[in-house]
Amino acid sequence: MKTIIKKEIKMMLREKGNLFFLIIMPILFIVMFGSIFGKTDHFSLTIHYIDDDATSMSSAFIHQVDQVKGVKMVHEKASDLPDVIDKIKKGQLSFLLVVNDGFEASLKDGKQAHIKFYQDPAMESEGGTIEAILQSIADDYRKQKIMNTLHALGQSNEAIAKTLEPAVHIKKITPAVESINTITQVVPGMTVMFVFYIMISMTRRFFKEKDSRLLSRCQSTGMKPIEYLIGMWIPYALGVVVQCTVLLAFGHFVYHLHLGDLKALCLLILALSLCGSGIGLALSVLVRGENQGMAITQVVALGGAMVGGLWVPSYLLPSLVQKIGHLTPQFWAQKGLQDIFAHGAGVSGIWLSLVILFAFGLAGLFIAVIRLPHFLKSAA
Amino acid sequence: MNQMDLKNPQPNRETLLEVDHLRKTFGKLEALKNVTFSVNTGSCFGLLGPNGAGKSTTMKILAGILSADSGSARLLGKNVLLDKSVVAKNVGYVPQEITLYEEFTALENLTFFGELYGVKGRELRKRTEKVLEDTGLAERARDKVKTFSGGMKRRINIGCALLHRPRLLILDEPTVGIDPQSRNRIFEMIRKLTEEGVTVIYSTHYMEEVEQLCDEAAIIDHGEVMAHGPLGELLERYGRKAVYLEVTGLKEIPQHPLIKAANREGIGWILESENLPELMQWLLSVASNQRWEVKQLDIVRPSLEQVFLTVTGTALRD
Numbered sequence: 032m033k034t035i036i037k038k039e040i041k042m043m044l045r046e047k048g049n050l051f052f053l054i055i056m057p058i059l060f061i062v063m064f065g066s067i068f069g070k071t072d073h074f075s076l077t078i079h080y081i082d083d084d085a086t087s088m089s090s091a092f093i094h095q096v097d098q099v100k101g102v103k104m105v106h107e108k109a110s111d112l113p114d115v116i117d118k119i120k121k122g123q124l125s126f127l128l129v130v131n132d133g134f135e136a137s138l139k140d141g142k143q144a145h146i147k148f149y150q151d152p153a154m155e156s157e158g159g160t161i162e163a164i165l166q167s168i169a170d171d172y173r174k175q176k177i178m179n180t181l182h183a184l185g186q187s188n189e190a191i192a193k194t195l196e197p198a199v200h201i202k203k204i205t206p207a208v209e210s211i212n213t214i215t216q217v218v219p220g221m222t223v224m225f226v227f228y229i230m231i232s233m234t235r236r237f238f239k240e241k242d243s244r245l246l247s248r249c250q251s252t253g254m255k256p257i258e259y260l261i262g263m264w265i266p267y268a269l270g271v272v273v274q275c276t277v278l279l280a281f282g283h284f285v286y287h288l289h290l291g292d293l294k295a296l297c298l299l300i301l302a303l304s305l306c307g308s309g310i311g312l313a314l315s316v317l318v319r320g321e322n323q324g325m326a327i328t329q330v331v332a333l334g335g336a337m338v339g340g341l342w343v344p345s346y347l348l349p350s351l352v353q354k355i356g357h358l359t360p361q362f363w364a365q366k367g368l369q370d371i372f373a374h375g376a377g378v379s380g381i382w383l384s385l386v387i388l389f390a391f392g393l394a395g396l397f398i399a400v401i402r403l404p405h406f407l408k409s410a411a
Numbered sequence: 412m413n414q415m416d417l418k419n420p421q422p423n424r425e426t427l428l429e430v431d432h433l434r435k436t437f438g439k440l441e442a443l444k445n446v447t448f449s450v451n452t453g454s455c456f457g458l459l460g461p462n463g464a465g466k467s468t469t470m471k472i473l474a475g476i477l478s479a480d481s482g483s484a485r486l487l488g489k490n491v492l493l494d495k496s497v498v499a500k501n502v503g504y505v506p507q508e509i510t511l512y513e514e515f516t517a518l519e520n521l522t523f524f525g526e527l528y529g530v531k532g533r534e535l536r537k538r539t540e541k542v543l544e545d546t547g548l549a550e551r552a553r554d555k556v557k558t559f560s561g562g563m564k565r566r567i568n569i570g571c572a573l574l575h576r577p578r579l580l581i582l583d584e585p586t587v588g589i590d591p592q593s594r595n596r597i598f599e600m601i602r603k604l605t606e607e608g609v610t611v612i613y614s615t616h617y618m619e620e621v622e623q624l625c626d627e628a629a630i631i632d633h634g635e636v637m638a639h640g641p642l643g644e645l646l647e648r649y650g651r652k653a654v655y656l657e658v659t660g661l662k663e664i665p666q667h668p669l670i671k672a673a674n675r676e677g678i679g680w681i682l683e684s685e686n687l688p689e690l691m692q693w694l695l696s697v698a699s700n701q702r703w704e705v706k707q708l709d710i711v712r713p714s715l716e717q718v719f720l721t722v723t724g725t726a727l728r729d
Contacts, residue, residue: 041514
């Protein structure tokens with residue numbers, strides 16, 4: 032077995048494609064996804080506005096909206112109103128806010144002031160957010176109006192403040208040890224996704240040995256089949272450990288990814304390694320050829336990445352996709368890593384992820400052992 | 412016309428391998444119907460047959476790669492179909508394909524196969540050195556196999572099967588796709604091995620290779636051994652007995668009970684007979700009486716090609 036392991040490690044190191052697919056490509060993806068989705072940390076909604084009133088109060092209102100984090104106001108001329116509405120119809124612009132003439136006068140007279148909000152129907156969810164923002168600002172105006180009325184009725188400031196105190200107070204608390212940002216999504220996500228690409232390397236090696244008759248020749252030396260299988264598996268399991276270590280170290284040193292509990296992290300990497308290489312081993316002896324192996328790997332790696340929440344957080348996916356995602360090892364690996372990185376989880380906090388990943392890996396090994404005689408027979 | 416010398420087996424040699432009624436099917440295809448032969452210790456045994464005859468299947472069974480449906484194969488008295496350890500210890504198998512790691516050096520390939528055969532440490536180093544010398548590749552030991560010529564790859568391919576010093580070396584068409592010079596080099600290696608006491612089974616569809624190398628042979632076709640034994644015996648038993656006669660201007664051969672068949676061969680005649688000395692005597696007397704101008708009168712040596720034709724009823728096909 033030692034002989035097979037030594038040989039396979041040498042083969043892995045000498046095949047340049049392995050370094051590219053298992054290390055360089057994931058790093059490129061981390062950098063690329065990091066730079067694209069990193070910008071969503073400064074996500075902003077652009078609202079075009081026309082100020083027909085052009086008074087200090089209408090300007091103050093627009094300024095107040097502009098001050099909301101994540102909102103950017105863009106001025107349009109009043110004369111351009113039909114054009115802007117047309118652009119919204121065509122989906123070229125998303126939102127338009129029109130402050131009607133008489134806004135300030137209405138407020139001063141204690142009457143209801145009017146604003147109009149146009150939105151692209153395709154941007155309904157974002158439109159809801161803006162509506163809530165505008166409603167919140169309108170509430171401030173309403174409060175001010177009530178305060179003025181109560182003052183006029185001779186109430187003290189304390190009494191007014193108590194009257195206007197919200198019935199429900201919402202306190203924002205972030206329980207995560209480290210803030211969850213793009214990097215805590217992208218680095219583990221890409222690491223987990225590319226772990227499953229080891230399956231291509233494994234399938235390719237098994238079929239190279241089979242098709243070149245090297246496997247058949249090795250069989251004539253009295254080599255035990257199980258020793259061959261384990262000898263072929265261990266180098267790839269080690270390869271995944273190295274791959275995860277390099278990618279997470281890259282995330283740590285380049286993007287300041289907080290690694291959390293190292294004991295838990297090591298265990299999770301081992302579980303992920305067993306899972307990826309175990310499934311790879313099963314696939315290698317199950318498929319009919321290298322091309323079939325590559326196609327299945329793409330489905331497993333990309334499909335699992337998509338539904339397992341490796342590209343975008345799982346909670347952003349439709350509920351049915353989320354449910355399907357829970358059946359994939361990728362979801363549990365990502366969850367385990369994020370629990371360690373962002374939620375400060377130790378071994379006890381990720382036990383379910385560990386159990387599920389080990390179970391997938393052991394199932395792969397079991398299938399490989401069962402299927403091995405058939406594979407060896409076909410190699411003869 | 413074949414001018415081969417008749418080879419005779421060495422007398423009273425022990426039987427190393429006995430193959431008895433081997434049968435193997437792949438689905439509906441009956442690859443081996445009835446393969447029976449025996450190989451004497453120290454001999455070079457030729458397994459001759461066209462592509463698809465069952466040579467490789469037979470060799471793979473003997474090398475422990477394939478199992479047989481029925482029959483037995485006893486090596487040193489032990490059934491190799493049941494006891495794989497006897498194969499691993501005593502058999503070196505060289506497949507038809509070049510089965511080497513191209514990215515590895517010659518030394519790395521030899522070390523890998525040596526370790527698989529269970530040879531280790533200093534002994535392995537000693538044996539790899541000897542194999543490198545025997546294959547004439549000592550100077551290229553640390554070069555990657557992918558930089559080797561076809562002939563060099565073939566030699567190291569054989570070398571990889573020698574590290575555990577097998578009693579029986581199975582070579583499956585080891586000269587496919589190489590130049591005559593490399594082929595002669597491989598022949599030299601095989602002759603040296605048989606001199607050292609290694610028994611060789613040499614599979615080929617080239618008759619001349621068997622004629623040059625082997626002292627025993629089996630003719631296999633459609634999964635059946637049609638004839639086997641010492642080469643001399645095969646030629647004697649199945650070879651055509653004939654003389655070649657060339658006479659100026661002779662247009663017809665007179666009929667005589669001694670002549671079994673008379674056929675034109677170039678500008679002469681091939682006359683087949685069961686009694687060649689009497690036939691030649693008769694021909695000389697006729698030549699004298701009828702004043703023939705005899706240019707050539709020779710005994711035609713039997714060839715394996717004729718043996719094959721007699722045994723299988725067809726010419727050796729690719």
